[in-house]
Each structure stands twice: as C-alpha cells, then as structure tokens.
Amino acid sequence: MIKRSKGEKIFAVFNTILLTGLCVIFILPVWHVAMASISDPGKISAHSGLVFWPVGKATLGGYQLVMQNSAILRSYLNSLIYVVGATAFALVLTILAAYVLSRKDLYWQGLMAGIVAFTMIFSGGLIPGYMLVKNLHMLDTRLALIIPFVVSAYNIIIMRTSFAQIPEELFEAARIDGAGYVKILLTVVLPVSKAIIAVIVLFYAIHFWNSWFSASIYLTDRTLFPLQLTLREVVLLASENAVVVETDGEDIMLFRPLIKYATIMVSTIPMLIIYPFAQKYFVTGVMIGAIKG
Numbered sequence: 001m002i003k004r005s006k007g008e009k010i011f012a013v014f015n016t017i018l019l020t021g022l023c024v025i026f027i028l029p030v031w032h033v034a035m036a037s038i039s040d041p042g043k044i045s046a047h048s049g050l051v052f053w054p055v056g057k058a059t060l061g062g063y064q065l066v067m068q069n070s071a072i073l074r075s076y077l078n079s080l081i082y083v084v085g086a087t088a089f090a091l092v093l094t095i096l097a098a099y100v101l102s103r104k105d106l107y108w109q110g111l112m113a114g115i116v117a118f119t120m121i122f123s124g125g126l127i128p129g130y131m132l133v134k135n136l137h138m139l140d141t142r143l144a145l146i147i148p149f150v151v152s153a154y155n156i157i158i159m160r161t162s163f164a165q166i167p168e169e170l171f172e173a174a175r176i177d178g179a180g181y182v183k184i185l186l187t188v189v190l191p192v193s194k195a196i197i198a199v200i201v202l203f204y205a206i207h208f209w210n211s212w213f214s215a216s217i218y219l220t221d222r223t224l225f226p227l228q229l230t231l232r233e234v235v236l237l238a239s240e241n242a243v244v245v246e247t248d249g250e251d252i253m254l255f256r257p258l259i260k261y262a263t264i265m266v267s268t269i270p271m272l273i274i275y276p277f278a279q280k281y282f283v284t285g286v287m288i289g290a291i292k293g
Helices: 006-037 041-046 061-068 070-102 109-121 126-135 153-164 168-176 181-192 194-210 213-218 227-237 252-288
Strands: none
Touching: 006 252, 041 252, 061 070, 061 252, 070 109, 070 153, 070 181, 070 194, 070 227, 070 252, 109 153, 126 213, 153 194, 168 181, 181 194, 194 252, 213 227, 227 252
C-alpha cells in the first residue's frame, strides 16, 4: 500500500468534498423534476421549493398524458430522425475532412487547417445564414436543421489530431501492400480510432438532440418541430397547442405542471441512457485528441 503524504491526503479530501458538491448540484435539478413528474397534480401546483420525494400520492398520470399528446410524440420522432440522420452524415464528413487534414503529404495542409479553424472564430451570422437557407429552398424542411450544422470545425480538429498520432509505419505498411488512401482509411485509420469516433458521435448526437433555436428560425410547420422546440412551448410558453390532451373532463390547467415535468424527463432520459455506454470511450477519446495539436 502506497503511503501518501499529508499534502496528498488534504488534496484528496478537498477533491472528494468538491466533487461531491458538484454531483449534488448536477443531480439535484434532475431529481427535483423526476419527483415532481410523479407527484399529485393538485398538490404539486401549490407546492413551492425543491421536491425531494413525490408530493401527495405518486402517480404516472403525467407520463400518460404526455404519451397521449400527439404533438409531443411526433416531435419525439422528429428528433430521433434529426439525431440519427444528421449524426451519421456529420460523422462521415468529419472523418473524411479529418483524414485529409491529418496527412502530411497534403498540399497547403497548414492553410487548409487554418481555414477550418477560422470558422470557429468567425461566422456569417444569423441573417446571412437565414438568407442562405431560404435561397436554397430549405425553409420548412428537415434539411434546414441538418445541412447548415452538419460539420463542426471543433470536432474536425479533435479527430484530425487523433488521426495524426497514428504511427506512420502503419500507413507505410499499407502502401507497400498496395492500399490506396480510401483503403488505408477503412482498414488502418478507422479500426484504431474507435474511441475518438465514439466521442465525436456523442458530441454530435447531444448537439442535435438539444438543438431548438435553429428549428424556431427555419421551421413554421409544426409537424416538423423537434422535441426540444415543443418542450420549450410546453415549459416556457404554456402553449395551448402544445398541451392538447384528453383528461376525462378534468381541468387541463391542473395537469399543466405535471405535463411540463413529465415532458422534461421524457426529453432527458435518452441522453441519460446513452451517456453511460459512451463514458468508457469519452475520456480516452478526448485525451487522444488533445495530446498534441
């Protein structure tokens, strides 16, 4: 057993206290919403402050009402389409861009990398972006939420750094065997880059799942709304159109708080489920892409 110094023990205690406090801060809001979502609708409306356990008799009525809301179910399906489609498209483009930029024999490699990095600092802005989407006739289409945001310069740079750290000997061996650039990418680069690919997939999936601002700008057709935009209406605007459900003759106003909490949980659960499975790749992938520039 390694004996730690007094300073190391103090540092460990400090870290434990700090991380425990951060865990409480991060978990408490989620716990509050989870407990409120299964509380009695009448009592939760009159309750103030944090909810540490269900107020009144626990019920899943809020979730039942959410499942009856066709707008929320449709938005949920839309978000899945956006996340799966856009993430797959973005991953392919990011891998191709990062692979090209990582090759030392690329002409004007530094210039190309500089142009990509430049877009992280400067962009065309909201109005030019809207005009571009409009002129491309993508307003009120699913492509408006995919094409303009399908590639992230930040993710390209992380993946390029990871690809650049692959030993050059592997590439030389593949070239000796007659492999071209595409075959090297498929048989050499991708198999040893699973960790960074998992991280980039997670980054893109979270981005597209949480995105609502672009949908509020480019979409007016409610049938194309992603879940987060519908959630915004439910939580912030209390839109009549966003909470159309059947309550067996009971006052819908009584159930609105329950519907809000249940909708938030429904939109949060997928990421809570996915993240633990990607966690083992997350630290490794980020460190691989951050060792050198």
